[in-house]
Amino acid sequence: MAQTPTSVDFEKIRNSSDGSFSGMLYSGFNEIISNNPYFAAGGGLMVLGTGLALAKQGITKSSGFLYRQMLVDLEIPSKDKSYLWFLEWMSRHKQRSSRHLSVETNVITHDNGSISTNFSLVPGPGKHLIRYKGAYMLVNRERSGKMLDMTNGTPFETVTLTTLYRDRKLFSDLLSDAKNLAIKAREGKTVIFTSWGPEWRPFGQPKSKRLLGSVILDDGIAESVEKDVKDFLSSGEWYHQRGIPYRRGYLLYGPPGSGKTSFIQALAGELDYNICILNLSENNLTDDRLNHLMNNIPSRSILLLEDVDAAFNKREQSNEQGFTSGVTFSGLLNALDGVASAEECITFMTTNHPERLDPALLRPGRVDFKVLIDNATEYQVKKMFLRFYENEEKLCQEFLHKFRLLNLQHVSTAQLQGLFVYNKRDPQAAVDMIETLQNPNTVF
Numbered sequence: 001m002a003q004t005p006t007s008v009d010f011e012k013i014r015n016s017s018d019g020s021f022s023g024m025l026y027s028g029f030n031e032i033i034s035n036n037p038y039f040a041a042g043g044g045l046m047v048l049g050t051g052l053a054l055a056k057q058g059i060t061k062s063s064g065f066l067y068r069q070m071l072v073d074l075e076i077p078s079k080d081k082s083y084l085w086f087l088e089w090m091s092r093h094k095q096r097s098s099r100h101l102s103v104e105t106n107v108i109t110h111d112n113g114s115i116s117t118n119f120s121l122v123p124g125p126g127k128h129l130i131r132y133k134g135a136y137m138l139v140n141r142e143r144s145g146k147m148l149d150m151t152n153g154t155p156f157e158t159v160t161l162t163t164l165y166r167d168r169k170l171f172s173d174l175l176s177d178a179k180n181l182a183i184k185a186r187e188g189k190t191v192i193f194t195s196w197g198p199e200w201r202p203f204g205q206p207k208s209k210r211l212l213g214s215v216i217l218d219d220g221i222a223e224s225v226e227k228d229v230k231d232f233l234s235s236g237e238w239y240h241q242r243g244i245p246y247r248r249g250y251l252l253y254g255p256p257g258s259g260k261t262s263f264i265q266a267l268a269g270e271l272d273y274n275i276c277i278l279n280l281s282e283n284n285l286t287d288d289r290l291n292h293l294m295n296n297i298p299s300r301s302i303l304l305l306e307d308v309d310a311a312f313n314k315r316e317q318s319n320e321q322g323f324t325s326g327v328t329f330s331g332l333l334n335a336l337d338g339v340a341s342a343e344e345c346i347t348f349m350t351t352n353h354p355e356r357l358d359p360a361l362l363r364p365g366r367v368d369f370k371v372l373i374d375n376a377t378e379y380q381v382k383k384m385f386l387r388f389y390e391n392e393e394k395l396c397q398e399f400l401h402k403f404r405l406l407n408l409q410h411v412s413t414a415q416l417q418g419l420f421v422y423n424k425r426d427p428q429a430a431v432d433m434i435e436t437l438q439n440p441n442t443v444f
């Protein structure tokens with residue numbers, strides 16, 4: 001195509017520049033000048049070209065210098081705890097201008113079983129401007145290219161906050177605001193962690209604490225465990241001075257539905273601890289992962305190993321079937337022994353079949369406190385009845401009398417709860433229906 005000498009070829013400018021604005025300017029000038037017959041001769045062109053190149057360099061350098069002098073960055077990688085806190089904080093922060101949001105849906109199951117959903121619009125990847133305590137901050141949320149967190153398949157992300165150098169102190173204010181917000185949301189709640197690849201992740205929403213008094217164990221049992229745990233927690237110095245690893249293992253064993261899991265959850269609530277639940281029969285749990293998880297328990301958490309016997313039964317079965325097993329027995333023992341941190345470590349284990357456990361697991365240092373949580377005793381029946389039906393002493397006596405007559409020795413507390421819940425407002429009906437407890441599989 002014919003071209004007038006002074007026309008400007010924009011396509012060429014774009015192609016020959018490096019894409020930046022100053023680069024375009026530079027090659028744009030080159031284009032105009034080389035197309036101009038007066039400049040084509042060369043002299044002026046050379047001078048101008050050199051001048052522009054120098055100017056470009058100068059601008060880049062000085063803007064970099066100014067940036068370094070006047071602005072500060074704070075980088076929060078997605079690996080860091082404060083990452084989620086920050087996003088949540090920002091979704092509630094009023095003074096922000098973001099047009100690019102992404103949604104995080106929380107489904108909350110209430111105690112009465114109803115479900116409500118709550119959408120938080122967190123800032124999506126991209127740039128956002130916020131105002132915090134009078135200062136402007138630029139928030140840039142980026143996915144780092146093709147890098148994937150291989151453990152859970154999510155892309156690595158970073159959030160970078162940029163603000164003026166003089167406002168740099170606000171970063172720590174902001175982070176502690178975000179942390180306080182997160183902690184407030186958990187107040188009065190117990191967070192349940194489960195393993196997610198090699199790390200612990202909160203499972204569902206934090207649960208309301210269960211009152212310790214609502215789990216009725218046989219006379220004195222709850223108190224003795226509670227006393228032991230509290231005593232352990234206050235003896236850090238004692239362990240330290242004697243060089244003994246600061247950990248304690250508890251084993252609650254007994255028939256199903258006797259309140260083992262409920263008691264541990266209530267105890268965690270009482271101590272203001274969270275719970276890390278690990279299922280040893282999980283297929284893809286290996287010795288290495290177990291060891292890593294047990295050595296990286298979030299602070300103020302109780303480690304709960306449910307159905308410890310299951311892991312070993314499963315192992316025998318899978319060997320027969322030719323599968324490679326997950327955790328090995330020695331892997332578990334090593335992981336239990338290896339937990340060595342300055343912080344306390346409380347491990348609770350539960351099982352319905354204590355006879356299947358290897359004595360090596362039960363030796364002191366791995367299990368220091370062993371207690372049977374059995375089927376309902378008369379003491380428990382009485383307490384539970386009166387907890388469900390306040391002041392119904394007379395009916396309670398009647399219920400107990402029938403309980404004895406029927407010789408109900410293998411009734412779990414979960415069964416009792418079932419009967420009382422079915423007859424919520426009618427204690428007489430509960431007394432009349434006591435025969436149903438003879439069959440452990442009654443469904444009301």
Ligand SMILES: Nc1ncnc2c1ncn2[C@@H]1O[C@H](COP(=O)(O)OP(=O)(O)OP(=O)(O)O)[C@@H](O)[C@H]1O
Pocket residue numbers: 214215216217254255256257258259260261262263351352413414415417
């Ligand atoms: N002693 C108890 N006091 C109050 N509630 C109880 C008690 N035992 C069981 N329950 C109720 O029964 C249900 C099951 O209890 P839980 O899961 O704690 O039993 P478990 O001993 O852990 O059983 P499993 O051995 O099968 O895991 C819960 O809803 C709990 O509220």
Ligand SMILES: [Mg+2]
Pocket residue numbers: 260261262306350
């Ligand atoms: Mg249980």
